[in-house]
Amino acid sequence: MSKENQKGKTLLRALLSKNELGALLPLVLLLIVVAFVNPNFFMRRNILDIMRTASFSFMVAMPLTFLLASQGLDLSVGAVTSLGGIICGMALKAGLPLPLAILCALLSGALVGTINGFFAIKSNLPVFIATLGTQYMVNGFIAITTNNVAISNFDTSFKQLSQYRLFGEVPMPILYAIILAIVGQIILSKTRFGREVLAIGGNKETAYLAGIKVNQRRMITFIATSVFSALAGVLTASRFACAQPAAGSGTELSIMAGVIIGGTSMFGGQATVIGSALGAILLATITNALILMNVSTLWQSFIYGFILIVALYVDKYRRKVLSGE
Amino acid sequence: MSSEYILQMKNVTKRFPGVVALSDVSISLKKGEVLAICGENGAGKSTLMKILSGSYTSREYEGEIWIDGKKTDFSSVAVAEANGIEMVYQELNVMLDASLAENIYVGNLPMKGKFVDYKKLYSDTRAMLDKVGLELDPRQRVRGLNSGQMQMISIARALSKHPRIIVLDEPTSSLTDKETNILMDTIDTLRREGVSLLFISHKLDEIFRIADRVVVMRDGSVIATEAVSDVTEDQLVEAMIGRTIDNLYPKAAAPIGGEVLRVEHLTVPHPSNKGQNIVEDISFSLRKGEILGIGGLVGAGRSEVLSAIFGYITRGVTKRILIDGQEARIASPMDAIRSGMGYITEERKQTGYIWVHSVRENLTLACLKKLSRFGFIQKKQETDMAAEMFRMLDIRAPSLETMLVNLSGGNQQKVVVGKWLLSQPRILLIDEPTKGIDVGTKAEIYKIMNDLTHQGVSIIMVSSDMPELISMSDRCLVLSNRHITGEFTGTEITQENVMKAAIAS
Numbered sequence: 010m011s012k013e014n015q016k017g018k019t020l021l022r023a024l025l026s027k028n029e030l031g032a033l034l035p036l037v038l039l040l041i042v043v044a045f046v047n048p049n050f051f052m053r054r055n056i057l058d059i060m061r062t063a064s065f066s067f068m069v070a071m072p073l074t075f076l077l078a079s080q081g082l083d084l085s086v087g088a089v090t091s092l093g094g095i096i097c098g099m100a101l102k103a104g105l106p107l108p109l110a111i112l113c114a115l116l117s118g119a120l121v122g123t124i125n126g127f128f129a130i131k132s133n134l135p136v137f138i139a140t141l142g143t144q145y146m147v148n149g150f151i152a153i154t155t156n157n158v159a160i161s162n163f164d165t166s167f168k169q170l171s172q173y174r175l176f177g178e179v180p181m182p183i184l185y186a187i188i189l190a191i192v193g194q195i196i197l198s199k200t201r202f203g204r205e206v207l208a209i210g211g212n213k214e215t216a217y218l219a220g221i222k223v224n225q226r227r228m229i230t231f232i233a234t235s236v237f238s239a240l241a242g243v244l245t246a247s248r249f250a251c252a253q254p255a256a257g258s259g260t261e262l263s264i265m266a267g268v269i270i271g272g273t274s275m276f277g278g279q280a281t282v283i284g285s286a287l288g289a290i291l292l293a294t295i296t297n298a299l300i301l302m303n304v305s306t307l308w309q310s311f312i313y314g315f316i317l318i319v320a321l322y323v324d325k326y327r328r329k330v331l332s333g334e
Numbered sequence: 335m336s337s338e339y340i341l342q343m344k345n346v347t348k349r350f351p352g353v354v355a356l357s358d359v360s361i362s363l364k365k366g367e368v369l370a371i372c373g374e375n376g377a378g379k380s381t382l383m384k385i386l387s388g389s390y391t392s393r394e395y396e397g398e399i400w401i402d403g404k405k406t407d408f409s410s411v412a413v414a415e416a417n418g419i420e421m422v423y424q425e426l427n428v429m430l431d432a433s434l435a436e437n438i439y440v441g442n443l444p445m446k447g448k449f450v451d452y453k454k455l456y457s458d459t460r461a462m463l464d465k466v467g468l469e470l471d472p473r474q475r476v477r478g479l480n481s482g483q484m485q486m487i488s489i490a491r492a493l494s495k496h497p498r499i500i501v502l503d504e505p506t507s508s509l510t511d512k513e514t515n516i517l518m519d520t521i522d523t524l525r526r527e528g529v530s531l532l533f534i535s536h537k538l539d540e541i542f543r544i545a546d547r548v549v550v551m552r553d554g555s556v557i558a559t560e561a562v563s564d565v566t567e568d569q570l571v572e573a574m575i576g577r578t579i580d581n582l583y584p585k586a587a588a589p590i591g592g593e594v595l596r597v598e599h600l601t602v603p604h605p606s607n608k609g610q611n612i613v614e615d616i617s618f619s620l621r622k623g624e625i626l627g628i629g630g631l632v633g634a635g636r637s638e639v640l641s642a643i644f645g646y647i648t649r650g651v652t653k654r655i656l657i658d659g660q661e662a663r664i665a666s667p668m669d670a671i672r673s674g675m676g677y678i679t680e681e682r683k684q685t686g687y688i689w690v691h692s693v694r695e696n697l698t699l700a701c702l703k704k705l706s707r708f709g710f711i712q713k714k715q716e717t718d719m720a721a722e723m724f725r726m727l728d729i730r731a732p733s734l735e736t737m738l739v740n741l742s743g744g745n746q747q748k749v750v751v752g753k754w755l756l757s758q759p760r761i762l763l764i765d766e767p768t769k770g771i772d773v774g775t776k777a778e779i780y781k782i783m784n785d786l787t788h789q790g791v792s793i794i795m796v797s798s799d800m801p802e803l804i805s806m807s808d809r810c811l812v813l814s815n816r817h818i819t820g821e822f823t824g825t826e827i828t829q830e831n832v833m834k835a836a837i838a839s
Binding site: 201202204205208211215221222274278328 | 644646666667668670671672677679684685686687688689690691695699700702703705706709710711713753
């Protein structure tokens with residue numbers, strides 16, 4: 010091997026070992042391109058808009074990062090997002106005070122998470138198909154209970170949850186997401202729980218033999234993912250002042266793409282919460298940029314699918330380079 | 335001109351990087367003969383089989399293979415089959431959800447035009463099942479059969495191709511006595527029909543019962559080829575083990591104290607053979623500062639014993655474990671670690687380390703609880719602890735943050751050992767402590783084991799490496815046929831004693 014080649018490899022390794030770069034590099038490139046095409050992109054209002062959209066995805070992406078890190082998967086997060094909004098809306102309509110209504114929504118999420126965890130851990134079902142099953146069941150449950158009619162006309166206090174702007178500028182969801190990002194990254198990289206989740210994803214048997222409560226840890230990641238999905242649903246309903254039966258449908262893959270492209274491995278064992286935040290911002294930026302560049306929104310689905318595949322390739326390649334093959 | 339021999343392997347040498355698996359091996363098989371091949375773990379039997387099956391092409395080894403007195407180029411599996419050689423492997427290799435008939439005639443189904451001739455298929459299968467003594471419906475699925483019956487199905491599949499040479503690898507390891515008898519009769523019938531058989535086995539009673547001649551292999555070489563009627567069991571055992579032990583094993587005996595661990599009535603189900611136990615009702619004890627070796631052949635249940643003690647396998651296991659005379663309930667590795675145990679498994683990659691994690695993270699994995707305060711890992715304490723172990727074990731890696739995947743096998747093993755040292759066990763279970771690692775690292779591992787016993791740690795060590803077992807053990811148990819068939823202390827631990835116990839039934 011020539012010397013330059015060798016040098017190139019080391020550089021590549023250094024880049025790839027910073028997991029977050031998977032999202033950061035495309036993000037920067039995108040910003041440059043968009044800035045040339047439409048300078049309006051950089052208006053403060055637009056940036057805040059992107060960040061707000063990303064915040065909603067990130068509320069799900071944060072716990073999903075832990076779930077993927079432990080080699081889990083959850084395709085029901087979109088459905089549970091819808092469920093959270095609907096349950097909260099129904100509880101409010103039934104006259105429950107706001108905190109109790111939110112609690113009901115979170116509990117409904119916890120229930121679905123427990124079911125998912127049970128399938129994956131106790132019954133050892135293939136998690137991809139099993140959570141797809143729960144996704145359909147939850148969507149079905151929503152359709153039955155709401156007759157596919159949205160719930161609206163909420164009090165101002167509920168709407169303020171998402172619509173209030175800090176200093177008259179920054180939407181609350183952005184604040185929530187920043188807090189989540191900090192807490193999540195600390196849990197992942199500084200605590201025993203985070204280390205154990207990564208160990209389980211890296212090698213479940215080794216982790217179990219080292220005395221780690223593998224099943225309990227995995228259960229927590231499943232439940233947390235669903236609880237935060239339900240929370241995202243509550244806040245989405247607050248933002249639009251309307252709980253829609255399909256509020257979260259179809260978001261699961263784009264959120265997962267964001268997590269993976271952010272540097273969390275589908276194969277488990279490696280994860281970064283900050284990367285997931287960057288991934289969420291990247292996807293929100295793409296959507297926004299498509300609109301500003303006058304590309305039909307019909308292209309969105311296609312582009313999200315494409316990004317998911319690219320993310321998988323990046324993940325695979327990253328592992329290959331790091332393992333020195 | 336036809337030859338007396340149907341098959342001759344002439345001066346076959348097969349090298350792997352760093353090892354010679356077969357060294358100048360010559361074997362010849364007569365028509366209608368049963369030739370037994372026996373030898374210890376790692377004597378080269380499997381490599382020999384792979385060459386005969388065509389799995390290694392003729393370019394990958396030196397030497398020649400002659401069929402019917404003609405030199406034949408074994409360039410692929412197809413060539414071996416075309417010459418009428420059929421292999422029956424020890425690991426069961428069946429399609430569980432296909433019928434018996436489809437399993438036996440897979441790839442070879444009788445056809446009527448473009449369609450399978452099921453009538454002929456089922457009647458042919460019936461005939462094959464009769465041959466191996468199975469009274470089963472050709473249409474039934476394989477799932478649900480016991481492993482002995484599955485082994486017979488594999489043999490029937492080989493027979494269905496009307497081979498001239500059949501190679502059987504440890505065919506009776508999953509058979510009951512009754513099934514073994516049927517197999518022996520089948521072999522006898524085949525021999526009278528002029529089929530030649532290579533019978534790989536370490537069960538001497540079977541060799542004496544069925545074989546005409548026997549080849550003894552050791553360390554990749556043929557040690558002896560004798561007519562069965564000319565040798566005794568003792569002579570075979572001697573030929574299998576006769577090896578000098580070099581001084582690689584610096585055993586430094588530690589003072590041995592009182593009993594720390596007692597295992598009573600341990601029964602562990604067989605991992606693959608439903609309804610059978612791999613060990614049954616065994617009891618033994620371990621004393622302070624002692625290295626208790628466990629010997630036996632592959633498949634005797636040695637690893638399963640360690641896994642069951644540690645609570646790693648629990649399904650179907652019955653046991654009573656006493657630590658310092660107190661009964662300990664060990665239902666999971668967590669319980670075992672809490673009771674002061676550590677377990678270095680045989681399969682490093684599957685159960686020993688996390689390949690995408692760093693040396694530091696791997697080293698501290700089993701003591702995270704100790705390192706945490708309010709759920710937070712104490713970073714400095716962790717790094718210090720890992721760094722000390724890194725130095726002490728002389729782990730060769732660029733830094734503590736290097737991923738395990740980038741380390742050599744020996745250094746990976748050191749990390750696994752270090753992980754358990756950091757958990758400070760009083761009882762350490764070690765399965766194959768030096769498997770697949772270089773000589774230098776081996777000696778370092780032995781030194782660590784010696785140091786541990788001097789600190790009062792007790793060790794149970796499973797080993798297939800005979801010299802290692804003999805020189806490192808203070809006491810040695812041998813497992814065979816579900817039971818402890820030998821217990822030796824000090825100078826009684828000899829290759830001969832261990833080998834005899836290992837093949838006892």
